Amino acid sequence: MLAPPVAEALRAGRPVVALESTLISHGLPHPRNLEVARAAEAAVGESGSVPATVAIRDGRVLVGLDDPSLEALAVAPEGSVRKAARPSLAAALAGGGWAGTTVSATMIAAHAAGIRVFATGGIGGVHRGALGGPEGADGKATFDISSDLEELARTSMAVICSGPKAILDVPATLEYLETRGVPVVAVGQVEMPGFYARSLGVPAPASVQDVAAAAELVETHLGLGTGGAVLVCVPVPEADALPAGAARVAIERALAEAAAARIEGAAVTPWLLARIAELTEGLAVRANMSLIVNNARVAGRLAARLAG
Secondary structure, eight states: OBOHHHHHHHHHTOOEEEEOSHIIIIISOTTHHHHHHHHHHHHHHHTTOEEEEEEEETTEEEESOOHHHHHHHHTSOTTSSEEEOGGGHHHHHHHOSEEEEOHHHHHHHHHHHTOOEEEOSOBOOBBTTTTSSTTSGGGOOOOOBOHHHHHHHHSOSEEEESSBOTTBOHHHHHHHHHHTTOOEEEESSSBOOBTTBSOOSOBOSEEESSHHHHHHHHHHHHHHTOOSOEEEEOOOOGGGOOOHHHHHHHHHHHHHHHHHTTOOGGGHHHHHHHHHHHHTTTHHHHHHHHHHHHHHHHHHHHHHHHHO
16 A cells, blocks of 8 residues: 555655564664654655655555554554565465554555665675574574564665674675675775674775766666665765764673573564663664664665766
């Protein structure tokens, strides 16, 4: 179901930017979740683009939420909102009630609606220990790899993010994306954004100078008709970024604690993000909120260039 402003914009050929909703339902506590959702939509609107936050309610995919719906999702009781990714999309639709859409589910809905640009915070990827080694369960490979990566390989659109979440095996994630033919480009720097930090020292597969150059690359990629997304990676604004060293220390400590506590599977990511927030005394949360809004702003500008 398309919200009226989204449907009208698509009919008129105006730029539209899709936004995910798990950052509201699972990513941040209330009232920060509602604050950042509203700020991200406003940032998209600054460029003349139309925001379309995607979620599921009572068996229907909603492409575009009004403010009462944003608030209803933000204040829903803990545990009452499902998380919808490609593997769980049917269950979320059949189960009734609210479901927040992850990167993969948001991409599916946005593509079906004809939206070409999607903004998120950080993508999922290859978890530490997924391919074996000391961080896996008993040194064995866990094969914990996000469905985000397969969706990026399947679904043709521009995805604006701040790189893979820093808790992941970033080099392995980039190798996976290369194997699946997904272009990855950093904007304004030659290293990958480090999610909480501007960079953690991992070279970007490609880089462009600014949003205008990124839009040109995106338009070329989408015009090839080869399928799959192009991942446009934007660093967190400098004023809110964690120093690379501080981010690395907090991440490594949280990972070690999670391994010692044998936290595994779907519980790993939310536990790690919450623990890193504690270890950085809330600075990681500030960085996360800042990059979400900034990515929405960049996506709005990029969508406007593609439409113009």
